[in-house]
Amino acid sequence: LADDVLRQGVQGISDIITIPGLVNVDFADVKAVMKDSGTAMLGVGVSSGKNRAEEAAEQATLAPLIGSSIQSATGIVYNITGGKDITLQEVNRVSQ
Numbered sequence: 001l002a003d004d005v006l007r008q009g010v011q012g013i014s015d016i017i018t019i020p021g022l023v024n025v026d027f028a029d030v031k032a033v034m035k036d037s038g039t040a041m042l043g044v045g046v047s048s049g050k051n052r053a054e055e056a057a058e059q060a061t062l063a064p065l066i067g068s069s070i071q072s073a074t075g076i077v078y079n080i081t082g083g084k085d086i087t088l089q090e091v092n093r094v095s096q
Contacts, residue, residue, distance in 0.1 A: 005042065005044050006042070008044040009042040009044060012044070012079045012081075013030060013077070013079075015079060015081065016030060016077065016079045017030060022088075022091070025077075030077055033075040033076070033077050034075065034077065037074050037075050038074065041070065041073065043059070043060035043061055043062070043070075044059070044060055045057055045058065045059030045060035045061075046059065047059065052082075052090075053080070053082075053086075053090035053091070053093060053094045054093065054094060056094070057094040060078075078095075080094065080095075
């Protein structure tokens with residue numbers, strides 16, 4: 001479980017930097033958020049169906065490797081990946 005979550009986290013950060021999206025992020029952006037920010041926490045969520053965005057976001061914030069409350073974070077890097085049917089409303093809801 002931990003190996004798969006770590007792999008997904010590394011893949012997610014790599015995807016953020018290398019794959020164009022609605023909001024393009026480069027390595028400097030990721031580095032700026034993570035620099036001098038203390039302990040890194042990692043969460044991954046995957047879902048499908050009616051409430052997929054909310055369910056995936058909840059899974060990511062409650063993931064075992066988060067360890068402590070996400071509210072204590074001083075910065076967050078997150079990636080939302082979806083199919084062609086993902087809506088901006090879904091992205092906005094889980095980004096708040």
